[in-house]
Amino acid sequence: xxxxxxxxxxxxxxxxxxxxxxxxxxxxxxxxxxxxxxxxxxxxxxxxxxxxxxxxxxxxxxxxxxxxxxxxxxxxxxxxx
Amino acid sequence: xxxxxxxxxxxxxxxxxxxxxxxxxxxxxxxxxxxxxxxxxxxxxxxxxxxxxxxxxxxxxxxxxxxxxxxxxxxxxxxxxxxxxxxxxxxxxxxxxxxxxxxxxxxxxxxxxxxxxxxxxxxxxxxxxxxxxxxxxxxxxxxxxxxxxxxxxxxxxxxxxxxxxxxxxxxxxxxxxxxxxxxxxxxxxxxxxxxxxxxxxxxxxxxxxxxxxxxxxxxxxxxxxxxxxxxxxxxxxxxxxxxxxxxxxxxxxxxxxxxxxxxxxxxxxxxxxxxxxxxxxxxxxxxxxxxxxxxxxxxxxxxxxxxxxxxxxxxxxxxxxxxxxxxxxxxxxxxxxxxxxxxxxxxxxxxxxxxxxxxxxxxxxxxxxxxxxxxxxxxxxxxxxxxxxxxxxxxxxxxxxxxxxxxxxxxxxxxxxxxxxxxxxxxxxxxxxxxxxxxxxxxxxxxxxxxxxxxxxxxxxxxxxxxxxxxxxxxxxxxxxxxxxxx
Amino acid sequence: xxxxxxxxxxxxxxxxxxxxxxxxxxxxxxxxxxxxxxxxxxxxxxxxxxxxxxxxxxxxxxxxxxxxxxxxxxxxxxxxxxxxxxxxxxxxxxxxxxxxxxxxxxxxxxxxxxxxxxxxxxxxxxxxxxxxxxxxxxxxxxxxxxxxxxxxxxxxxxxxxxxxxxxxxxxxxxxxxxxxxxxxxxxxxxxxxxxxxxxxxxxxxxxxxxxxxxxxxxxxx
Ligand code: HEM
Numbered sequence: 033x034x035x036x037x038x039x040x041x042x043x044x045x046x047x048x049x050x051x052x053x054x055x056x057x058x059x060x061x062x063x064x065x066x067x068x069x070x071x072x073x074x075x076x077x078x079x080x081x082x083x084x085x086x087x088x089x090x091x092x093x094x095x096x097x098x099x100x101x102x103x104x105x106x107x108x109x110x111x112x113x
Numbered sequence: 114x115x116x117x118x119x120x121x122x123x124x125x126x127x128x129x130x131x132x133x134x135x136x137x138x139x140x141x142x143x144x145x146x147x148x149x150x151x152x153x154x155x156x157x158x159x160x161x162x163x164x165x166x167x168x169x170x171x172x173x174x175x176x177x178x179x180x181x182x183x184x185x186x187x188x189x190x191x192x193x194x195x196x197x198x199x200x201x202x203x204x205x206x207x208x209x210x211x212x213x214x215x216x217x218x219x220x221x222x223x224x225x226x227x228x229x230x231x232x233x234x235x236x237x238x239x240x241x242x243x244x245x246x247x248x249x250x251x252x253x254x255x256x257x258x259x260x261x262x263x264x265x266x267x268x269x270x271x272x273x274x275x276x277x278x279x280x281x282x283x284x285x286x287x288x289x290x291x292x293x294x295x296x297x298x299x300x301x302x303x304x305x306x307x308x309x310x311x312x313x314x315x316x317x318x319x320x321x322x323x324x325x326x327x328x329x330x331x332x333x334x335x336x337x338x339x340x341x342x343x344x345x346x347x348x349x350x351x352x353x354x355x356x357x358x359x360x361x362x363x364x365x366x367x368x369x370x371x372x373x374x375x376x377x378x379x380x381x382x383x384x385x386x387x388x389x390x391x392x393x394x395x396x397x398x399x400x401x402x403x404x405x406x407x408x409x410x411x412x413x414x415x416x417x418x419x420x421x422x423x424x425x426x427x428x429x430x431x432x433x434x435x436x437x438x439x440x441x442x443x444x445x446x447x448x449x450x451x452x453x454x455x456x457x458x459x460x461x462x463x464x465x466x467x468x469x470x471x472x473x474x475x476x477x478x479x480x481x482x483x484x485x486x487x488x489x490x491x492x493x494x495x496x497x498x499x500x501x502x503x504x505x506x507x508x509x510x511x512x513x514x515x516x517x518x519x520x521x522x523x524x525x526x527x528x529x530x531x532x533x534x535x536x537x538x539x540x541x542x543x544x545x546x547x548x549x550x551x552x553x554x555x556x557x558x559x560x561x562x563x564x565x566x567x568x569x570x571x572x573x574x575x576x577x578x579x580x581x582x583x584x585x586x587x588x589x590x591x592x593x594x595x596x597x598x599x600x
Numbered sequence: 601x602x603x604x605x606x607x608x609x610x611x612x613x614x615x616x617x618x619x620x621x622x623x624x625x626x627x628x629x630x631x632x633x634x635x636x637x638x639x640x641x642x643x644x645x646x647x648x649x650x651x652x653x654x655x656x657x658x659x660x661x662x663x664x665x666x667x668x669x670x671x672x673x674x675x676x677x678x679x680x681x682x683x684x685x686x687x688x689x690x691x692x693x694x695x696x697x698x699x700x701x702x703x704x705x706x707x708x709x710x711x712x713x714x715x716x717x718x719x720x721x722x723x724x725x726x727x728x729x730x731x732x733x734x735x736x737x738x739x740x741x742x743x744x745x746x747x748x749x750x751x752x753x754x755x756x757x758x759x760x761x762x763x764x765x766x767x768x769x770x771x772x773x774x775x776x777x778x779x780x781x782x783x784x785x786x787x788x789x790x791x792x793x794x795x796x797x798x799x800x801x802x803x804x805x806x807x808x809x810x811x812x813x814x815x816x817x818x819x820x821x
Contacts, residue, residue, distance in 0.1 A: 038630050045626040053374050063602040064363045079358035081276040082349050085197035093273040158734035166734040168660025234658030238693055300759050302751040309751030320688025463700035535674035543677050547703045552730045
């Protein structure tokens with residue numbers, strides 16, 4: 033393989049990567065906003081994690097999925113079980 | 114509310130690292146001020162024999178502020194923020210507590226050996242990677258311990274989703290690990306030849322390759338030490354201190370990926386290929402620009418978070434620190450790409466414009482964010498009010514003045530010297546000898562040193578304020594929810 | 601697809617890793633293959649020059665001096681021919697530097713002599729008024745660490761096949777041979793120097809740092 037050939041391969045490979053990343057990335061943007069709009073998933077509520085971060089504050093989404101229906105669960109409740 | 118549940122967050126390790134941040138900030142920046150004065154007044158080189166020359170001290174400054182001040186700041190905030198957003202206490206795991214403390218003490222050993230070895234002139238000379246192999250091994254150990262701590266805490270979390278700041282801490286961990294290992298590949302000479310200093314080594318890469326790896330590292334080390342973890346901080350501390358949720362959480366996710374892609378690979382400057390058709394190259398450039406757009410999202414997201422709440426900027430000095438930090442972040446991410454333009458770079462490279470640019474980012478963005486974050490943590494860690502609001506205000510204005518002096522003088526110095534190097538007379542001969550271009554810099558170097566001194570005095574004020582807060586300020590009964598209480 | 605990835609963090613991580621690995625290969629490997637072939641006529645450093653280079657590094661001369669002449673007329677007029685990649689083939693580590701507080705040194709051996717360097721290193725300000733370079737008087741007192749210099753030369757020869765002892769290339773040989781050669785080489789420099797302390801030490805078989813660093817500076821051409 034001569035250097036010229038490798039350089040060309042690199043050029044195409046690089047362009048392919050940039051295309052791929054850009055398309056994937058904008059698809060992700062679409063996904064995020066669509067899911068939010070259709071009510072599939074509410075991403076914005078996660079910003080509460082910084083604000084309600086006292087150990088006694090309620091969890092935004094518990095790691096134990098069965099608990100998620102009970103509203104306003106806090107660490108205290110989880111410890112109590 | 115206090116202690117109604119059985120557990121509380123445990124800030125032991127966060128406190129350790131807070132002390133380290135302050136101490137190393139003082140050390141690193143004092144050395145910075147010394148070397149700045151050495152350029153203006155070269156007799157200062159000779160105060161401590163061979164140990165006090167500019168060449169020996171400069172790496173102590175750069176490593177001291179990058180791996181000392183900044184990294185301890187990152188650790189201090191991680192051991193604080195990590196628990197809170199995952200809603201799990203370090204006290205719940207003896208193992209993690211042990212790892213955290215071990216990491217801290219090894220880090221102290223590490224810092225001490227770095228300072229001593231650099232003073233002795235034991236260095237590989239590669240910027241931000243000056244340490245010889247035994248210290249590199251220690252670096253890896255400390256870093257792995259941090260990884261254990263991050264993933265350990267995530268493993269026992271209660272909150273299902275990882276808050277965006279945690280993403281950034283993880284990225285810092287992985288990014289630095291990868292970069293550091295590749296750039297520091299070296300062969301210890303003692304083990305091959307059986308003689309000479311046992312700690313000496315020689316780089317695995319030679320010449321241009323060594324330079325390539327080093328710059329790939331240098332550029333990204335800036336990304337992963339001076340940008341990524343600082344964004345982690347601002348995504349937590351700004352909302353928390355102001356009581357405003359992030360303007361758009363989705364935008365924060367997007368800018369995370371935007372930043373990762375852009376920083377690591379998609380700089381666009383690689384596109385100088387021989388026979389690839391022109392239109393392909395053009396498309397490549399266009400797409401890399403489209404890709405860059407969201408990486409600015411972070412800064413805008415932060416400023417928009419304050420929407421409708423700008424009154425806080427007047428009332429609360431910590432908000433001042435955060436908002437000015439994000440402004441400086443925008444400034445330096447704008448300036449960086451400008452310097453990357455070929456013709457601008459031809460002028461700017463090797464001149465003072467580069468340190469000028471670096472310090473916009475480090476003093477304004479990194480320094481202010483860390484100082485502001487630690488002020489926010491203080492009342493929660495020590496259960497006392499911040500000692501003096503007035504002192505914070507003074508510190509803020511003094512340091513802001515220092516930064517402005519620093520970067521304006523360096524811009525002028527850099528452009529002046531760059532122009533003088535290339536100036537020719539009517540016959541095409543160079544107009545200036547090298548020393549002419551050094552002598553003109555004297556006033557700017559003096560101004561920069563004084564600006565740096567202002568900033569350093571601010572750091573001392575911060576240290577004093579923190580000391581008073583921890584020891585003798587008024588106690589508070591209940592943890593403040595948002596704005597930090599201060600006297 | 602994104603829904604699935606959000607629920608399967610493991611595959612998510614694998615995906616990210618693949619992207620990074622691919623990107624690394626595309627952007628770095630070809631550049632790596634291309635550079636780093638030595639130019640014809642480029643020779644590895646002698647052990648004495650390596651000792652000098654180690655002193656250069658230990659004292660952070662590279663924090664103030666670059667060794668990279670860029671292909672602009674203003675630079676080639678000032679410093680000489682612009683630098684080529686192959687000239688650095690034996691530089692471990694590279695010493696291009698990032699800031700020119702002092703002038704570029706990549707070809708300083710062409711226009712600065714041993715006695716100029718001797719005076720300048722002792723007191724730069726006396727030779728070039730207005731200089732901000734530190735004084736390096738201690739180099740006239742400190743002896744070189746030849747063992748470590750030899751260890752480095754030996755290591756690059758063994759591990760990276762640097763062509764010592766090949767026809768037309770510098771000799772390295774055993775430690776004793778190298779030491780003798782370094783002593784001869786140092787003698788030529790000491791003869792051009794004035795400092796009595798350095799001369800006396802040389803007579804006793806002791807090479808001072810200043811001699812080695814001048815040997816290194818003289819080799820930069
Ligand atoms: C107290 C204020 C400070 C002063 C007076 C100061 C001064 C200096 C000086 C004189 C240099 C050498 C520039 C040159 O070689 O021309 C430098 C380099 C550097 N400083 Fe600072 N510094 C300060 C604070 C900081 C902080 C807080 C950080 C990071 C958090 C930082 C990061 C750096 C870096 C990364 C470099 C290397 C720049 C390059 O390679 O071009 N400095 N500083």
